Amino acid sequence: MKILFVCLGNICRSPTAEGVFRAIAAQELPNLELTIDSAGTAGYHVGAPPDRRMRDAASRRGYDLSHLRARVVEPEDFERFDLILAMDRQNLSTLERRAPGHVRQRVRLFLEYAPEAGVSEVPDPYYGGPNGFEYVLDLIEAAARGLCDALRTDSPGARQVNTP
Numbered sequence: 001m002k003i004l005f006v007c008l009g010n011i012c013r014s015p016t017a018e019g020v021f022r023a024i025a026a027q028e029l030p031n032l033e034l035t036i037d038s039a040g041t042a043g044y045h046v047g048a049p050p051d052r053r054m055r056d057a058a059s060r061r062g063y064d065l066s067h068l069r070a071r072v073v074e075p076e077d078f079e080r081f082d083l084i085l086a087m088d089r090q091n092l093s094t095l096e097r098r099a100p101g102h103v104r105q106r107v108r109l110f111l112e113y114a115p116e117a118g119v120s121e122v123p124d125p126y127y128g129g130p131n132g133f134e135y136v137l138d139l140i141e142a143a144a145r146g147l148c149d150a151l152r153t154d155s156p157g158a159r160q161v162n163t164p
């Protein structure tokens with residue numbers, strides 16, 4: 001299963017989703033083979049590590065994002081990934097516009113996996129205060145757990161390895 005997380009700059013929300021989901025999936029679905037990556041729809045920060053404020057907030061919860069570097073979504077990503085999860089509606093529509101027709105159903109909002117959050121978008125924390133980064137982490141942790149639950153029940157691979 002190959003999963004790509006997408007935001008605008010790939011320095012706040014989507015690298016956090018990549019790091020958090022990698023950590024939670026390693027615990028919850030240790031036998032499922034996963035490729036996890038992230039990218040941005042805009043190229044302003046290509047090659048940069050995640051924003052320091054985001055890295056610090058993630059690190060306080062035990063997630064190390066320091067090795068990640070920003071990149072943009074490439075046309076090949078639409079063929080390569082099984083699931084492409086956008087952080088907000090703006091990035092969802094950018095992806096839907098760029099995706100070839102046959103893969104458009106692989107593009108979804110990440111917060112579909114956290115219905116209890118009561119919101120459908122992970123808000124852009126870039127120009128906000130420090131609480132924005134904590135809220136981003138709360139939403140992403142909830143959706144990462146929900147995505148693990150969905151993979152556990154929906155993925156034939158996951159069902160196979162969990163069957164005694």
Ligand code: 4NP
Nearest residue numbers: 007008009010011012013126
């Ligand atoms: P991200 O946040 O999409 O979560 O990485 C942003 C980072 C940078 C900018 C906007 C959003 N920017 O305008 O530079």
